[in-house]
Amino acid sequence: xxxxxxxxxxxxxxxxxxxxxxxxxxxxxxxxxxxxxxxxxxxxxxxxxxxxxxxxxxxxxxxxxxxxxxxxxxxxxxxxxxxxx
Amino acid sequence: xxxxxxxxxxxxxxxxxxxxxxxxxxxxxxxxxxxxxxxxxxxxxxxxxxxxxxxxxxxxxxxxxxxxxxxxxxxxxxxxxxxxxxxxxxxxxxxxxxxxxxxxxxxxxxxxxxxxxxxxxxxxxxxxxxxxxxxxxxxxxxxxxxxxxxxxxxxxxxxxxxxxxxxxxxxxxxxxxxxxxxxxxxxxxxxxxxxxxxxxxxxxxxxxxxxxxxxxxxxxxxxxxxxxxxxxxxxxxxxxxxxxxxxxxxxxxxxxxxxxxxxxxxxxxxxxxxxxxxxxxxxxxxxxxxxxxxxxxxxxxxxxxxxxxxxxxxxxxxxxxxxxxxxxxxxxxxxxxxxxxxxxxxxxxxxxxxxxxxxxxxxxxxxxxxxxxxxxxxxxxxxxxxxxxxxxxxxxxxxxxxxxxxxxxxxxxxxxxxxxxxxxxxxxxxxxxxxxxxxxxxxxxxxxxxxxxxxxxxxxxxxxxxxxxxxxxxxxxxxxxxxxxxxxxxxxxxxxxxxxxxxxxxxxxxxxxxxxxxxxxxxxxxxxxxxxxxxxxxxxxxxxxxxxxxxxxxxxxxxxxxxxxxxxxxxxxxxxxxxxxxxxxxxxxxxxxxxxxxxxxxxxxxxxxxxxxxxxxxxxxxxxxxxxxxxxxxxxxxxxxxxxxxxxxxxxxxxxxxxxxxxxxxxxxxxxxxxxxxxxxxxxxxxxxxxxxxxxxxxxxxxx
Numbered sequence: 001x002x003x004x005x006x007x008x009x010x011x012x013x014x015x016x017x018x019x020x021x022x023x024x025x026x027x028x029x030x031x032x033x034x035x036x037x038x039x040x041x042x043x044x045x046x047x048x049x050x051x052x053x054x055x056x057x058x059x060x061x062x063x064x065x066x067x068x069x070x071x072x073x074x075x076x077x078x079x080x081x082x083x084x085x
Numbered sequence: 086x087x088x089x090x091x092x093x094x095x096x097x098x099x100x101x102x103x104x105x106x107x108x109x110x111x112x113x114x115x116x117x118x119x120x121x122x123x124x125x126x127x128x129x130x131x132x133x134x135x136x137x138x139x140x141x142x143x144x145x146x147x148x149x150x151x152x153x154x155x156x157x158x159x160x161x162x163x164x165x166x167x168x169x170x171x172x173x174x175x176x177x178x179x180x181x182x183x184x185x186x187x188x189x190x191x192x193x194x195x196x197x198x199x200x201x202x203x204x205x206x207x208x209x210x211x212x213x214x215x216x217x218x219x220x221x222x223x224x225x226x227x228x229x230x231x232x233x234x235x236x237x238x239x240x241x242x243x244x245x246x247x248x249x250x251x252x253x254x255x256x257x258x259x260x261x262x263x264x265x266x267x268x269x270x271x272x273x274x275x276x277x278x279x280x281x282x283x284x285x286x287x288x289x290x291x292x293x294x295x296x297x298x299x300x301x302x303x304x305x306x307x308x309x310x311x312x313x314x315x316x317x318x319x320x321x322x323x324x325x326x327x328x329x330x331x332x333x334x335x336x337x338x339x340x341x342x343x344x345x346x347x348x349x350x351x352x353x354x355x356x357x358x359x360x361x362x363x364x365x366x367x368x369x370x371x372x373x374x375x376x377x378x379x380x381x382x383x384x385x386x387x388x389x390x391x392x393x394x395x396x397x398x399x400x401x402x403x404x405x406x407x408x409x410x411x412x413x414x415x416x417x418x419x420x421x422x423x424x425x426x427x428x429x430x431x432x433x434x435x436x437x438x439x440x441x442x443x444x445x446x447x448x449x450x451x452x453x454x455x456x457x458x459x460x461x462x463x464x465x466x467x468x469x470x471x472x473x474x475x476x477x478x479x480x481x482x483x484x485x486x487x488x489x490x491x492x493x494x495x496x497x498x499x500x501x502x503x504x505x506x507x508x509x510x511x512x513x514x515x516x517x518x519x520x521x522x523x524x525x526x527x528x529x530x531x532x533x534x535x536x537x538x539x540x541x542x543x544x545x546x547x548x549x550x551x552x553x554x555x556x557x558x559x560x561x562x563x564x565x566x567x568x569x570x571x572x573x574x575x576x577x578x579x580x581x582x583x584x585x586x587x588x589x590x591x592x593x594x595x596x597x598x599x600x601x602x603x604x605x606x607x608x609x610x611x612x613x614x615x616x617x618x619x620x621x622x623x624x625x626x627x628x629x630x631x632x633x634x635x636x637x638x639x640x641x642x643x644x645x646x647x648x649x650x651x652x653x654x655x656x657x658x659x660x661x662x663x664x665x666x667x668x669x670x671x672x673x674x675x676x677x678x679x680x681x682x683x684x685x686x687x688x689x690x691x692x693x694x695x696x697x698x699x700x701x702x703x704x705x706x707x708x709x710x711x712x713x714x715x716x717x718x719x720x721x722x723x724x725x726x727x728x729x730x731x732x733x734x735x736x737x738x739x740x741x742x743x744x745x746x747x748x749x750x751x752x753x754x755x756x757x758x759x760x761x762x763x764x765x766x767x768x769x770x771x772x773x774x775x776x777x778x779x780x781x782x783x784x785x786x787x788x789x
Contacts, residue, residue: 048104048105049104051104051133051134052104052133052134053134054133055131055133055134055136056101056134056136059091059092059099059101059131059134059136059138060091062138063091063092063099066094066097067094070094
């Protein structure tokens with residue numbers, strides 16, 4: 001009887017089963033869900049902020065480009081439109 | 086809308102409303118709303134940061150600021166499928182950057198076992214798709230992709246598998262982009278210029294594009310036209326065929342106060358309709374979807390190329406098997422799988438066709454499918470309906486001849502008095518002829534009776550008065566026309582059409598009407614002949630003499646005179662039976678069967694809606710020389726398709742051989758294959774004709 005307690009594989013099975021039960025509890029727990037949702041929301045917000053920041057940079061670069069053309073004397077609205085395109 | 090001005094220079098201002106100010110789907114609607122202001126030259130909107138960039142006319146800064154402030158995104162609705170060219174460009178760039186960044190970040194950051202697991206996971210998707218395609222009984226390029234990926238995975242060559250999948254993703258992305266871009270360009274070209282309506286403004290009629298029509302406007306719709314909007318009749322009377330809505334074949338009489346619906350047809354009469362609801366661009370979208378999807382509309386060369394491309398796939402596998410057997414080197418064998426002819430052929434052919442359709446649209450020609458361009462390139466005969474096609478359908482009164490006690494002026498006055506009740510082109514010529522000669526008339530006749538396609542009957546001073554064709558007056562009404570009278574008519578009419586007037590059962594006089602050909606008709610026919618169209622045929626209801634005069638003037642090779650409207654299609658069918666490939670050019674309601682019978686049909690800009698529906702190609706400008714332009718375009722398209730085809734076969738075969746002899750690696754092979762595919766697609770999008778010099782059109786496109 002005691003011999004079987006020394007069996008490594010048995011402990012692996014038991015350990016695996018316990019890990020599954022605990023893992024399921026953790027995954028389905030309300031707190032975990034809240035954490036996951038807020039984590040995802042933060043991630044999405046971060047993504048949106050990054051997109052907004054990237055678009056701001058792009059806009060500002062376009063504006064600088066447009067001003068540079070104006071200073072160089074080659075600018076008119078059409079030239080800017082070309083630069084923006 | 087709240088905003089901050091982040092850039093402000095004369096003519097160019099940038100607002101920032103912050104992220105979440107409007108959704109991505111509303112970007113086009115915001116742009117469109119701003120462009121409706123006359124002060125705005127160009128507008129851009131970006132949902133990411135709520136940015137709005139406006140180019141405006143000098144001195145309109147305050148107006149632009151007010152317009153942006155007044156924007157209420159709650160009132161805007163997404164504008165259907167996104168066809169904005171700039172949006173497609175920016176989405177493509179973002180997706181491409183994402184794809185490349187993801188690949189290099191993965192390579193740099195992920196430890197080898199995890200990176201391999203990711204590649205394996207991605208690879209399984211390709212393999213699964215290949216298995217699914219095989220189970221469905223197809224052997225196409227999906228199977229090729231799946232096989233090459235699985236061969237690399239089985240070899241545990243994860244790096245090569247990853248590169249191949251990366252190449253395939255880029256290729257798919259480029260494929261979607263080129264398709265979307267070509268379709269967007271076509272939508273733009275069509276949307277600006279498709280349908281036009283007669284707007285009634287202060288008692289006069291102005292021809293405007295449908296897009297400019299507003300709810301509450303009043304439009305004029307005449308005989309043979311489809312009513313483009315839902316609305317209420319404000320004046321006039323007409324018989325409306327509502328078969329498209331109700332299935333009822335008989336026309337319904339509609340007068341002031343009646344409701345009419347978009348898609349119904351005015352059979353007879355003329356009405357003013359106040360717009361209640363606009364139908365939008367659904368028709369254009371429908372045409373584009375048809376061009377893109379309908380197998381029936383695909384050019385024969387396109388279908389043949391696609392079939393051939395699929396048929397080559399088994400040979401790629403055969404090559405793979407043989408190489409593996411002979412060389413025992415799986416790397417060399419995979420090189421064979423990396424190269425396939427199908428995607429280049431399948432992609433470049435429709436892109437060439439759609440680009441040509443778009444280019445035709447820029448020349449004011451609407452082509453409803455690739456197969457019509459192919460038929461146009463192959464045609465050797467063209468059949469023209471005379472009135473309204475070779476002529477402007479604006480007949481002119483040449484002279485009146487009297488055979489009674491009435492003077493020639495009196496004959497003209499009586500004819501004008503009777504004819505003025507009907508909006509027929511010949512009737513208008515007679516009324517105008519009388520007015521030009523200063524002949525005023527008073528209503529002396531009783532109620533008039535209109536006999537469709539024949540003439541008019543009424544009672545004048547107690548006698549039956551009839552006016553109409555020879556057939557109507559002589560055969561239906563049994564009025565005697567003596568041989569002397571006939572001889573006098575032939576001698577004096579000089580090739581004009583003749584309208585007969587009989588009062589009290591006796592021929593009182595005739596009116597000679599001519600319909601001068603369009604100024605450019607002769608030149609257009611000359612150009613068509615030069616482009617290889619040998620037979621130029623004219624069908625007309627006129628007398629043989631009148632037809633011959635016109636034919637000689639325009640260089641027409643064959644003409645059929647006194648053709649009854651219902652017989653036109655028989656001439657077209659006869660030509661086809663003689664082995665000719667026929668283009669039919671027409672404009673009237675009665676041309677529809679002939680248009681349908683021809684290999685390819687063209688309707689003129691001012692054609693009846695029924696003819697335009699029946700025709701495969703519509704000219705939106707009134708210039709007949711555009712037919713020659715279309716011929717050049719269609720021939721160049723065929724040359725381009727065949728040249729692409731030869732290049733694809735030649736280049737990819739060389740790649741196969743280089744791979745086979747181990748000179749290039751599978752990844753190089755995949756790169757060169759995809760790069761050549763994209764290069765040929767980019768080349769297929771380039772214009773084939775010189776750009777049309779039409780400032781008005783360009784302004785329109787710019788604004789759109």
